[in-house]
Amino acid sequence: MLLGLSLLSTVCAMRKKRTHDITSNDLTTKSTPQTYPQPTQSSLLQAACDTTVAIRAEKTLSSFGQGLMGTYDITITTPPSANAGRPVYKHRDENYYLYYWNDFSKWRIGRDHTAASAWADGSSNSACPGGSLSWWHDSFSHWVDNAIAVGKVCDPSVAVAAAKTLSTFGQSMMGVYVGFTATTAASPNAGRPVYKHKDESYYLYYWNQFSKWRIGSDYNTASGWASGFTASSVCPEPSLGSWWDSNFNAWVDNAIAVGKVTTRLVSADGHPIAGKTGLLQMVVDGIGKYVCDDAFDNNGARVACRELGYAVANPLVADGVAHADSFYDDVTCTGSESKLTECRRSSYENCGKSEAITLTCTEAR
Numbered sequence: 001m002l003l004g005l006s007l008l009s010t011v012c013a014m015r016k017k018r019t020h021d022i023t024s025n026d027l028t029t030k031s032t033p034q035t036y037p038q039p040t041q042s043s044l045l046q047a048a049c050d051t052t053v054a055i056r057a058e059k060t061l062s063s064f065g066q067g068l069m070g071t072y073d074i075t076i077t078t079p080p081s082a083n084a085g086r087p088v089y090k091h092r093d094e095n096y097y098l099y100y101w102n103d104f105s106k107w108r109i110g111r112d113h114t115a116a117s118a119w120a121d122g123s124s125n126s127a128c129p130g131g132s133l134s135w136w137h138d139s140f141s142h143w144v145d146n147a148i149a150v151g152k153v154c155d156p157s158v159a160v161a162a163a164k165t166l167s168t169f170g171q172s173m174m175g176v177y178v179g180f181t182a183t184t185a186a187s188p189n190a191g192r193p194v195y196k197h198k199d200e201s202y203y204l205y206y207w208n209q210f211s212k213w214r215i216g217s218d219y220n221t222a223s224g225w226a227s228g229f230t231a232s233s234v235c236p237e238p239s240l241g242s243w244w245d246s247n248f249n250a251w252v253d254n255a256i257a258v259g260k261v262t263t264r265l266v267s268a269d270g271h272p273i274a275g276k277t278g279l280l281q282m283v284v285d286g287i288g289k290y291v292c293d294d295a296f297d298n299n300g301a302r303v304a305c306r307e308l309g310y311a312v313a314n315p316l317v318a319d320g321v322a323h324a325d326s327f328y329d330d331v332t333c334t335g336s337e338s339k340l341t342e343c344r345r346s347s348y349e350n351c352g353k354s355e356a357i358t359l360t361c362t363e364a365r
């Protein structure tokens with residue numbers, strides 16, 4: 001797939017050098033399909049799989065097992081036949097692999113993707129990893145079924161806003177929450193990420209016993225002031241939740257909304273990151289692309305930083321290099337928009353990788 005991508009971007013770069021006329025670009029693309037290599041079995045399989053998956057504990061693991069949890073990225077695109085053409089995923093920080101072992105027709109997690117030996121073991125012969133894996137419990141020397149879940153990666157941050165009038169105290173809980181991986185012994189959060197308010201000590205977390213997302217000051221206890229967001233879901237999806245009104249000692253339904261943050265900062269290799277500095281992307285209809293530097297100014301930077309939760313921001317805009325040639329172009333803001341996606345932009349793009357933006361959000365003093 002990487003080869004395909006670089007081939008595609010080379011073709012795109014050649015097209016861009018040749019002309020800026022959009023119509024002839026379209027014609028060029030359509031007229032030369034026979035020059036592209038035929039897809040192989042392995043590239044077909046890889047095309048169907050997510051490039052990044054989240055591995056999380058659904059049952060209590062040892063601390064060693066906890067260390068295998070996390071984000072896995074496709075790392076090997078032409079795996080040996082032992083992996084039956086499936087992509088091999090690597091833990092983003094550790095030397096663990098999620099790979100298909102053809103002899104067993106199963107997805108596994110282990111130290112070596114060219115060997116059968118592993119600590120986690122799936123039950124499916126699917127083309128892509130997913131569902132539940134069993135965990136090898138070394139203390140008891142047996143497999144624990146459905147101990148680990150392979151699934152999608154949650155958004156790195158979410159926005160929490162009032163949908164009804166709240167008290168001042170309730171208002172202080174609103175804002176951007178940034179996700180992290182909490183490692184708790186008893187796993188009360190069922191392996192879901194925990195999100196912390198960007199400035200305050202409030203958490204948005206999943207409480208397994210209630211099968212609900214909640215907001216409270218301690219993600220290890222059930223106690224919370226807001227509850228009910230997207231029951232049972234792996235990630236805090238956009239939804240309404242209830243609010244505990246302490247004046248009336250009652251829950252107010254649909255008082256708080258969880259929403260998507262459609263602006264994000266990513267690392268040099270395109271992974272969403274928390275923090276004040278990164279390459280600027282925005283997400284439209286679920287598709288994240290880089291924001292091109294053409295026409296982008298400090299108004300847009302302020303909108304982006306505000307959306308990222310930096311309320312009164314002094315943004316810095318610098319050059320950046322995108323990892324892929326994928327852009328929203330001519331993003332033009334007045335500065336009063338609440339989201340970058342509300343700003344005007346072109347319906348086409350003619351940007352190259354070196355036209356990305358490195359954004360730094362610093363709060364005004």
Ligand SMILES: [Ca+2]
Pocket residue numbers: 293294355
């Ligand atoms: Ca430019």
Ligand SMILES: [Ca+2]
Pocket residue numbers: 292294329330349350351
């Ligand atoms: Ca442009």
